[in-house]
Amino acid sequence: MAKRSISPIDVYKLLPRTNCKECGEENCMAFATKLVNREISLEDCPPLLEERYRGWYQRIWEMIKPPMKEITIGVGDRSVKIGGQLVMYRHEFTYYNLTPIAIDVTDEMAEEELEKRVKGAEEFTYNYIGKDLKLDLVAVRSTSDDPKKFESTVKKVIENTRLPLILCSLNPKVLEAGLMASQGKRPLLYAATRENWMEVAKLALMYDAPLAVFAPNNLNLLRSLAKTLTEYGVRDLVLDPGTFPEEGLADTINNFTMLRRAICKEEDETIGFPLIGTPIVVWTRLSKDPEVARWKEAYMASVLIARYADLLIMHSLDGWVLLPTVILRQNLYTDPRKPVAVKPGLVAFEKPDEASPVMLTTNFALTYYTVEADIKSANVSCYLIVVDTEGISVESSVAGRKLTADKIAEAIKDSDVASKVNHRKIIIPGRAARLSGEIEDATGWGVLVGPMDSSGIPAFLKEKWPPKDEE
Amino acid sequence: MGEKKGEEKKSSIKFGSKLFELLSKYSEIELEDVEIEVGDLEIWLQPTAGVVAPPVKEKPTSLLEVKFSPPILEYPGKIVQVKLGATKGEGGSRGKSLVIGGERSPAFYMFERPMPNPPVVSLDVFDLKIPLAKAVKMHVKDVLEDPAAWAKLSVDKFGAEMVNLHLVSIDPRLKDTSPREATKTVEDVLQAVDVPVAVGGCGDPAKDLAVFQKVAEVAEGERLLINSVTLDMDMKKTAEAIKKYGHAVIAFTPMDINRAKELNRKLYEVLPKEDIVMDTTTAALGYGLDYAFTIMERARLAGLMGDQELQHPMSSGTTNAWAAREAWMDMAPAWGPRELRGPIWETVTALTLLLTGVDYFMMMHPAAVSTVNEVLKELMKSSRANPEEIMDWIKVKI
Numbered sequence: 001m002a003k004r005s006i007s008p009i010d011v012y013k014l015l016p017r018t019n020c021k022e023c024g025e026e027n028c029m030a031f032a033t034k035l036v037n038r039e040i041s042l043e044d045c046p047p048l049l050e051e052r053y054r055g056w057y058q059r060i061w062e063m064i065k066p067p068m069k070e071i072t073i074g075v076g077d078r079s080v081k082i083g084g085q086l087v088m089y090r091h092e093f094t095y096y097n098l099t100p101i102a103i104d105v106t107d108e109m110a111e112e113e114l115e116k117r118v119k120g121a122e123e124f125t126y127n128y129i130g131k132d133l134k135l136d137l138v139a140v141r142s143t144s145d146d147p148k149k150f151e152s153t154v155k156k157v158i159e160n161t162r163l164p165l166i167l168c169s170l171n172p173k174v175l176e177a178g179l180m181a182s183q184g185k186r187p188l189l190y191a192a193t194r195e196n197w198m199e200v201a202k203l204a205l206m207y208d209a210p211l212a213v214f215a216p217n218n219l220n221l222l223r224s225l226a227k228t229l230t231e232y233g234v235r236d237l238v239l240d241p242g243t244f245p246e247e248g249l250a251d252t253i254n255n256f257t258m259l260r261r262a263i264c265k266e267e268d269e270t271i272g273f274p275l276i277g278t279p280i281v282v283w284t285r286l287s288k289d290p291e292v293a294r295w296k297e298a299y300m301a302s303v304l305i306a307r308y309a310d311l312l313i314m315h316s317l318d319g320w321v322l323l324p325t326v327i328l329r330q331n332l333y334t335d336p337r338k339p340v341a342v343k344p345g346l347v348a349f350e351k352p353d354e355a356s357p358v359m360l361t362t363n364f365a366l367t368y369y370t371v372e373a374d375i376k377s378a379n380v381s382c383y384l385i386v387v388d389t390e391g392i393s394v395e396s397s398v399a400g401r402k403l404t405a406d407k408i409a410e411a412i413k414d415s416d417v418a419s420k421v422n423h424r425k426i427i428i429p430g431r432a433a434r435l436s437g438e439i440e441d442a443t444g445w446g447v448l449v450g451p452m453d454s455s456g457i458p459a460f461l462k463e464k465w466p467p468k469d470e471e
Numbered sequence: 472m473g474e475k476k477g478e479e480k481k482s483s484i485k486f487g488s489k490l491f492e493l494l495s496k497y498s499e500i501e502l503e504d505v506e507i508e509v510g511d512l513e514i515w516l517q518p519t520a521g522v523v524a525p526p527v528k529e530k531p532t533s534l535l536e537v538k539f540s541p542p543i544l545e546y547p548g549k550i551v552q553v554k555l556g557a558t559k560g561e562g563g564s565r566g567k568s569l570v571i572g573g574e575r576s577p578a579f580y581m582f583e584r585p586m587p588n589p590p591v592v593s594l595d596v597f598d599l600k601i602p603l604a605k606a607v608k609m610h611v612k613d614v615l616e617d618p619a620a621w622a623k624l625s626v627d628k629f630g631a632e633m634v635n636l637h638l639v640s641i642d643p644r645l646k647d648t649s650p651r652e653a654t655k656t657v658e659d660v661l662q663a664v665d666v667p668v669a670v671g672g673c674g675d676p677a678k679d680l681a682v683f684q685k686v687a688e689v690a691e692g693e694r695l696l697i698n699s700v701t702l703d704m705d706m707k708k709t710a711e712a713i714k715k716y717g718h719a720v721i722a723f724t725p726m727d728i729n730r731a732k733e734l735n736r737k738l739y740e741v742l743p744k745e746d747i748v749m750d751t752t753t754a755a756l757g758y759g760l761d762y763a764f765t766i767m768e769r770a771r772l773a774g775l776m777g778d779q780e781l782q783h784p785m786s787s788g789t790t791n792a793w794a795a796r797e798a799w800m801d802m803a804p805a806w807g808p809r810e811l812r813g814p815i816w817e818t819v820t821a822l823t824l825l826l827t828g829v830d831y832f833m834m835m836h837p838a839a840v841s842t843v844n845e846v847l848k849e850l851m852k853s854s855r856a857n858p859e860e861i862m863d864w865i866k867v868k869i
Contacts, residue, residue, distance in 0.1 A: 091769050228531050244855075283869045284867045303822055303846075
């Protein structure tokens with residue numbers, strides 16, 4: 001909590017204050033403000049990295065460092081950052097490093113199957129409001145418990161993907177074989193337990209790998225292990241309090257919640273590390289119909305995203321399981337300070353002329369971006385009037401009287417679209433159909449009721465535009 | 472020489488023991504590189520100037536046992552309890568009544584305090600054949616034109632604890648059903664099922680008021696949940712009808728915590744707090760769920776922290792999840808059939824909001840409803856985890 005009240009002035013006092021602009025900001029005060037808002041990093045100030053400012057650097061870092069450490073898995077441009085959380089609730093500030101998802105393979109999988117799964121993880125992509133949503137890591141599990149098999153499997157995986165790895169085994173010999181096969185790749189080791197912690201810690205140190213700690217439903221043990229491993233010299237830990245999808249679901253979310261609160265609110269440094277959830281555990285119940293397991297895995301993943309997992313290991317590669325998961329994390333990890341609304345006004349697509357269609361939507365960001373994407377995919381030249389509905393969607397704004405005939409009349413007038421087209425026809429969203437008559441009365445424009453969903457715009461225009469004269 | 476160097480090192484560590492700790496944890500600077508002039512130290516270690524004995528960094532040889540203390544808080548505020556439905560003994564005709572709300576901690580912080588009442592899942596029933604997603608329609612196609620049969624199906628087959636009747640047909644722009652006719656539908660539903668019933672309007676402030684007044688009167692004593700009163704209605708009249716005939720109401724506002732407070736404040740002029748459930752709008756996963764999530768989370772925390780105008784159980788029109796095109800649209804085969812995508816969309820939307828503190832869900836798809844009910848049941852019970860069961864998950868052959 002103290003973290004949020006850092007004033008840019010406090011940071012500014014510790015900067016070189018030369019206004020050198022090397023960071024790309026106008027001056028040191030601007031840099032300080034961005035730093036406090038976590039929009040720029042301390043490393044972006046080259047002078048501060050000089051020897052003589054070392055002390056100042058350290059003091060600023062102390063001020064701004066998140067209570068949960070940020071950990072990097074993998075190397076290079078495909079490396080994944082996890083954790084680094086500052087707050088418990090997203091309205092307090094914002095969540096960082098959206099929950100990466102690892103897809104598993106095993107060391108007893110047929111080669112084609114393994115390649116197929118790695119490829120599946122690598123190629124998964126879904127375009128959501130202009131962003132490509134992707135999967136992030138591959139988790140290699142040793143089901144054989146055979147170091148040789150594990151080693152050759154890890155090699156195979158590395159040949160097939162640049163995604164960072166999680167090496168999963170409780171057997172230190174197996175983990176070591178995996179590390180040898182992935183030298184320089186900085187995989188996450190999963191996991192240290194009460195039994196194996198010392199041997200695994202040695203591996204983590206020797207190979208400079210981050211280390212997960214597994215203590216299912218035992219936070220005393222989890223904290224003890226974290227303390228012991230830290231004292232042992234392992235600096236990058238990831239904590240797994242256990243994912244229990246059925247009996248113990250309440251314990252699971254309690255554990256994640258308690259840990260996040262202890263980390264972010266009480267700033268317990270001993271456990272100030274990212275948390276890992278394992279929806280894949282739903283598959284341990286072999287009697288389960290795979291469809292049921294997928295279903296459970298899908299909702300377990302979202303429960304864990306909503307309740308503080310900083311990394312997930314999953315098995316399903318099915319689109320319908322992963323789609324809600326990647327969209328939920330995208331939603332919850334956006335900056336809540338970002339406005340809900342886009343700027344109202346007139347938007348021109350392609351090269352509209354005086355015969356081009358005029359359409360209308362609201363300024364709710366999600367509505368707008370969806371409509372925008374659909375118009376672009378139709379490749380048509382047209383005008384779109386974005387009405388100020390205070391950031392409310394079409395259906396809700398009609399119901400809540402934020403989208404009315406009068407508002408629309410005003411928007412048409414302000415847009416000056418009348419001087420740009422030679423017709424007087426406006427296409428309104430299907431969900432605003434009930435306003436048709438009123439709009440015609442208030443504007444003098446003819447109304448064409450568009451599709452209920454903007455995905456129907458291309459087909460609609462093809463069929464209904466240009467309008468027939470008598471309409 | 473060697474000895475002297477050792478001494479030097481020792482002294483710098485001595486001064487910088489705090490630094491040592493920080494560096495070893497945050498690894499921003501390699502320790503070997505640290506060359507500190509004592510003068511510098513004084514400047515920048517000022518805040519923690521105390522000289523601490525140098526830690527002897529020997530690697531532990533056995534587990535260092537420490538405790539984790541559950542971080543438990545006290546909250547000055549409490550969410551009111553709202554009773555829904557009334558049994559014969561309570562002046563109505565329901566088989567049982569339900570209570571929602573009463574929280575003194577955030578939702579399912581069971582380590583802090585148990586949840587006083589489990590949230591309730593109701594199923595939507597419409598009085599008019601409306602366009603429905605294919606995946607939903609296949610389950611209710613035989614009852615689409617018979618709200619009473621639809622209600623019965625929801626309770627008997629789909630596990631609805633309440634029925635959420637929407638009188639869509641009263642919309643002047645649609646069928647413009649009269650208040651008297653609409654009331655008949657409510658009576659039919661009350662006859663068909665014995666669970667508590669919520670009654671919704673069409674969104675037209677004048678018509679909704681007229682219908683609610685009539686419905687409230689005819690169903691006197693049943694403790695209906697009237698869905699909903701909005702800022703643009705004649706709130707006083709609506710609230711008076713609800714109070715006079717002993718019902719409860721959902722106060723609905725469009726994604727704005729200040730308007731939610733304003734509406735509640737206005738309702739307090741007529742209604743006791745125990746009659747009000749608040750709905751701050753539900754948006755679908757991918758279509759604004761983040762806004763809905765954060766407003767609900769903020770509202771609930773503010774209520775617990777003592778904001779008197781936000782201490783109400785919350786409701787969610789989770790059916791809005793179906794507005795997401797990923798829920799209903801035909802997509803490339805890789806994304807799976809919409810018969811699965813739709814209900815998982817509704818499920819994820821519901822569970823995400825469940826964790827912010829929603830107490831009353833209005834839902835649609837039987838699979839989503841049964842999943843949420845199952846999860847709810849499990850979430851109400853702590854200390855059921857058996858570590859043995861998942862200890863070996865790594866080795867599981869799938």
